[in-house]
Amino acid sequence: MTTTTRGLEGVVAAESSISSIIDDQLTYVGYRIDDLANNSSFEEVVYLLWNKELPNQTELDAMKADLVANMEVPDAIIDHLRSYDLTTVHPMGALRTAISLLGLYDDEADVMDEAANKRKAVRIQAKIATIVAAFSRLRKGLEPVKPQKDLGYAENFLYMLNNEKPKDIEKEAINKALVLHADHELNASTFTARVCVATLADIYSGITAAIGALKGPLHGGANEAVMKMLTEIGEEENAIPYIKKKLDNKEKIMGMGHRVYRNGDPRAKHLKEMSRKLTKLNGQEKWYNMSLVIEDYIKEHKGLPANVDFYSASVYDALGIDHDLFTPIFAISRTSGWNAHILEQYENNRLIRPRAEYVGPSTQDYVMIEDRV
Numbered sequence: 001m002t003t004t005t006r007g008l009e010g011v012v013a014a015e016s017s018i019s020s021i022i023d024d025q026l027t028y029v030g031y032r033i034d035d036l037a038n039n040s041s042f043e044e045v046v047y048l049l050w051n052k053e054l055p056n057q058t059e060l061d062a063m064k065a066d067l068v069a070n071m072e073v074p075d076a077i078i079d080h081l082r083s084y085d086l087t088t089v090h091p092m093g094a095l096r097t098a099i100s101l102l103g104l105y106d107d108e109a110d111v112m113d114e115a116a117n118k119r120k121a122v123r124i125q126a127k128i129a130t131i132v133a134a135f136s137r138l139r140k141g142l143e144p145v146k147p148q149k150d151l152g153y154a155e156n157f158l159y160m161l162n163n164e165k166p167k168d169i170e171k172e173a174i175n176k177a178l179v180l181h182a183d184h185e186l187n188a189s190t191f192t193a194r195v196c197v198a199t200l201a202d203i204y205s206g207i208t209a210a211i212g213a214l215k216g217p218l219h220g221g222a223n224e225a226v227m228k229m230l231t232e233i234g235e236e237e238n239a240i241p242y243i244k245k246k247l248d249n250k251e252k253i254m255g256m257g258h259r260v261y262r263n264g265d266p267r268a269k270h271l272k273e274m275s276r277k278l279t280k281l282n283g284q285e286k287w288y289n290m291s292l293v294i295e296d297y298i299k300e301h302k303g304l305p306a307n308v309d310f311y312s313a314s315v316y317d318a319l320g321i322d323h324d325l326f327t328p329i330f331a332i333s334r335t336s337g338w339n340a341h342i343l344e345q346y347e348n349n350r351l352i353r354p355r356a357e358y359v360g361p362s363t364q365d366y367v368m369i370e371d372r373v
């Protein structure tokens, strides 16, 4: 047996042509993340990830139309959401269940040909934003808002959340966030999705599993945890004593560090700039300023850079989004990457089944229960 690698660090577990991280640079299908963040719509990125080429205008229009046409969700899903104790349920738990449930209302759920899988990818991508927005409204005692056919994906999400068309800067911020979170090579949730569908389980199973993996605070759940930390700190002058105490207690600082990036996450600077702009506009610069202090301190004392979750927290807060919806927004975006990886896995499938190095007791003789002490 070869040696084990804790957390599979550095292990190359799949070939993929969807996204790459080389020398701390991230690309989707070879296109630099900076160019995509500055220029593309989320739908364009979805098309790119699923088709491995940028769309022309006709193809992009068709992708936009297809997504918006599929955004409405079956009443049964909304009724199911209504049945939860909405005051206590975490939206990531509700989302994980809702996506699983959605599969039961899809006649093609277990049809495994490529065309059917692509149609399901569209349906899941379209409906996930509606589900998150509906959950948020229902728990406030408000009725869900139906998507508008003339709005793009990012704009529609904020519209369904607030029953109000977003301002241009809000639209830009949410679109950028969706573009930046869309795919990230073999991160934990994407790996989970691939392991799941490599058994030839259906796409709904893969996305449900991935949502479960994203929920944890070492992965997607970190963005909500960052905002919790900022809120606990309260004021900028408390930041360093708070962080010092955490580090002395060997606790991790959320939104800092990364398994792959050593010199910085190339997505963070876009969210940092968006956080600066948005917090200035809404008069909550303290979150941005506090984040700067924490980032500098952790860089200096631990040599760790901020990751994508760090500044997304103050961006979403400035958009007026409830803190426990931050990770569901990550899931909305990452569904595009999960779908791309699931389709790629099906194309050239082999069961994913590593080995464990057994470190338990050596073979023992069975002792009958009456003879055990």
Ligand SMILES: CC(=O)SCCNC(=O)CCNC(=O)[C@H](O)C(C)(C)COP(=O)(O)OP(=O)(O)OC[C@H]1O[C@@H](n2cnc3c(N)ncnc32)[C@H](O)[C@@H]1OP(=O)(O)O
Pocket (backbone or CB within 6 Å): 007, 217, 218, 219, 220, 222, 251, 252, 253, 254, 255, 256, 257, 258, 259, 260, 302, 304, 307, 308, 309
């Ligand atoms: C979208 C995403 O998923 S991005 C990541 C989101 N997660 C977070 O922001 C949570 C905070 N960060 C972390 O927990 C880690 O940096 C991870 C999980 C992201 C990656 O870490 P790994 O490569 O597994 O490193 P690991 O957890 O083994 O840590 C290595 C060392 O760095 C330290 N370290 C790593 N991250 C942090 C952190 N955020 N704060 C303080 N110390 C840290 C560890 O304590 C450990 O120190 P030690 O060697 O003295 O024990």
Ligand SMILES: O=C([O-])CC(=O)C(=O)O
Pocket (backbone or CB within 6 Å): 181, 183, 184, 186, 187, 188, 219, 258, 259, 260, 307, 308
């Ligand atoms: O790649 C990772 O390990 C985590 C991450 O940044 C992401 O999923 O976006």
